[in-house]
Amino acid sequence: MPNRPIYITDLDHTFLRTDLSISSFSTEIWNAKSKDAILTVATARSFQKTHDFLDKLHLDAPMILLDGTMIVSPDKKLIDLKTINKALGDAIVEVGLTFDIDPFIIGLRDMQLNETFLYPRKLNEHQKFVLKGYKDDPRLQFNPENKTMEMNLKIVYFGDYATLKPLTEALKKTFEDAIECKLSPEKYSDGYFLTILHPEGDKAHAVQKVMEHMERDAADVTVFGDSVNDIGMFKLAGTSVAVSNALEEVKALADVVLPHSNDEDGVAKYLESR
Structure with a gap:
């Protein structure tokens, strides 16, 4: 039997609709396609959030989570993990303080993959907006001292471009190849976000x-995406597909630019046509 084709899709602004829903059409197409193809996700979201979104979808392949820092099977078996240690994490935060901005920190508190989402005492308007989306999230933990964890998955700054662009440059100059920095527009608001990862x-x-x-x-593999954190996998994959609402720099690298957006079930319509 020939190898089944493999499809890996980003979630936010790619497969998920802007209201964070998955349409019945996308669900139907995904589950039908999974009978003769392998489908999975590559997302900035955590295991639990991803699992909640995809609970009606058939998954039998490893999921790429938290921007690529964690690879987990659908039954929560850890396949790979890339973390920033506490010493490096605390040094990153110190650089941020010189720009008068504090980060959110997402890390693991144990090897059962239980996550903690640390938020600081000082929040700008962009951070306050993001934090509203995590109301009553059991992972939330107040972090007034701005200290990182032993196993940091990612350190994230939300703010305006004028603050985050020079911070990005300072972090790259200070830490060089010890970290990966990705500065992107935040599509749920009018700000930007800077994600710092293991290289x-x-x-x-x-x-x-x-x-x-x-x-x-x-x-x-065929991959789907819309944003800066998808560019690396676009360059690697055999086929890269951008939804119509993708950033222009992402579209420029795509093998296929869809005529449909995430809100028009672009990924599902592509899968249906294969």
């Missing part, structure tokens, strides 16, 4: 790791 904790490295785990070649 091998991005989606591109994660896609390669998933392909090795499945004993397949990266040329066999």
Whole structure:
């Protein structure tokens, strides 16, 4: 039997609609396609959030989570993990303080993959907006001292471009290849966000790791995305597909630019046509 085709999609602004729903059409197409293809996700979201979104979808392949820092099977078996240690994390936060901005910190508190979401005492308007979306989230923990954890998955700054662009440059100059920095527009608001990861904790490295785990070649995979954190896997995959609402720099790298957006079930319509 020939190898089944592999499809890996981003969630926010790609497969998820802007209201964070998955349409019945997308659900139907995904589950039908999973009978003769392998489908999974590469997302900035955590295991629990991803699991909640995809509870009606058939999954039998590793999921790439938290921008690529974690690869987990659908039954929560850890396949790969890339973290920033506490010493490096605290040093990153110190650089941020010179720009008068504090971060959110997402890390693991144990090897059962239980996460903690640390938020600081001082919040700008962009951070307050983001935090509203995590109301009553059991992972939330107040972090007035701005200290990082032993296993930090990602450190994230939300703010305006004028603050985050020079911070990005300062972090790259200070830490060079010890970290990966991704500055992107925040599509749910009018600000930007800067994500700091382990240098091998991005989606591109994660896609390669998933392909090795499945004993397949990266040329066999089709990926879908819309934003800066998808660019690495676009360059790696055999076929890259951008939804119509993707950033222009993402579209420029895509093999296929869809005529439909995430709110028009662009990914599902592509899958239906294959």
